[in-house]
Amino acid sequence: MRVFVTGATGWVGSAVVRELIAHGHKVVGLSRSEEKAAGLAADGAEVLLGMVGDLDLIRKGASEADAVIHTAFNHDFSRFAANAAEDRVAIETMGSVLKGSDRPIVVTSGLGLLAPGRIATEDMPAPPVSDRWPRASEAAAEALAADGVRGAAVRLPPSVHxxxxxxxxxxxxxxxxxxxxxxxxxxxxxxxxGVHRDDAARCYRLVLETGVTAHAYHPIDDxxxxxxxxxxxxxxxxxxxxxxxxxxxxxxxxxxxxxxxxxxxxxASSALTRERIGWAPTGxxxxxxxxxxxxxx
Missing domain, CATH: 3.90.25 (UDP-galactose 4-epimerase; domain 1)
Structure with a gap:
């Protein structure tokens, strides 16, 4: 597959890029700086230079890909609501060019507020978007899925170590x-x-390779x-x-x-993820x- 990866030079995204390339996929990675783009190219990826807020650019990246993996997110929590709004628009923009095709988009979400006091499972719905938790990555993916796009979320644990x-x-x-x-x-x-970074990256790859058949996946270690x-x-x-x-x-x-x-x-549990895509942590x-x-x- 030709996969467009946002956040391709980030902590998780760079590991996803290397994982995909190591297993024969072609990667187009979004990089916001020329310095980081050089490292991305050295890993064997094609580089698209720009920001996730450049909607024309990410629309182009998604339109020319067989699949999209969205890992980009600005973690400046002093402007969390604004960053969450930008993230939602980016997902909607990329998803808009996937409608009417079988090309999937896999977004990145988290476990915060999903099931306080209980073990979160993959079949639980995402928490509603609110002032306390404005991140809407998963809600945006669910809206795309309702509109016929194969959309899913990888819910990362609080520590990707x-x-x-x-x-x-x-x-x-x-x-x-x-x-x-x-x-x-x-x-x-x-x-x-938590989950080791390389194990998280493998989860994204397996989600794509097994067809994006569920709405959420949990890469959680033992x-x-x-x-x-x-x-x-x-x-x-x-x-x-x-x-x-x-x-x-x-x-x-x-x-x-x-x-x-x-x-x-x-x-959180990863039991359904392990069953559905054959993922298991090794790190x-x-x-x-x-x-x-x-x-x-």
Missing amino acids: GEGDHGFIPILINLAREKGEAAYIGDGLNRWC EEGVPFRRIAETIGKGLGVPVVSKTPEEAADYFTWFGMFAGMDMP PGFIEDIGGDYYYR
Whole structure:
């Protein structure tokens, strides 16, 4: 297949590009900088230089592809609502040129607010778009599916880990380093799950190769939910700092804007994904990996 990948130089997208090329697919990758485009080309991809907000450009990329994988998203949470709106328009724009064909679009979503206090499964509907959670990636894909486009979402866990990670775990590590202690909220029993970056990339490929037959997929490693306290303990050990519990009031000062995520309960199952597309994780598990030396250099 000729696959158009947005976010092709990002943490997840670059791994998806390499995974697709390694298995014989042709990739056209969207890159917002010439410097990153050089690395993309070195991986064997064709480069489309520009931003995801350039609607004519992404329309062209989608129109000339057999499939679209959308991993781009601006994670500046100070303007989360605006970024979510831009993301929705991008998905709608690319999807508009896929109507009337059998060409699929696979978008990227997350597990936040999907099933608080329960283990999220692939058959659960996406949470409604709201002021608290404005990201509408999955809602946009569902609207396209209702209009005859083969659309689906890969729901990534809060940690897509591996060497070079610059996501949520490094944020927690930097906070612990700055504050001199690794923290959790209350009893720390709210759960996070994770997946190794390469395992996540393989999931995207298998979703395409098996025909995009479901509305959502979960690349989650063998632990459906790790208590946040255990994450803090791993970070504390890695940095050699104390591990402490924070009250909600203390947590607001310690975590600041990140407190919403630190307090989320986000366990998830990947049982249906494994059954439907034959996916299984092969990389290191969540706690094993974030305990690695490279996270603390």
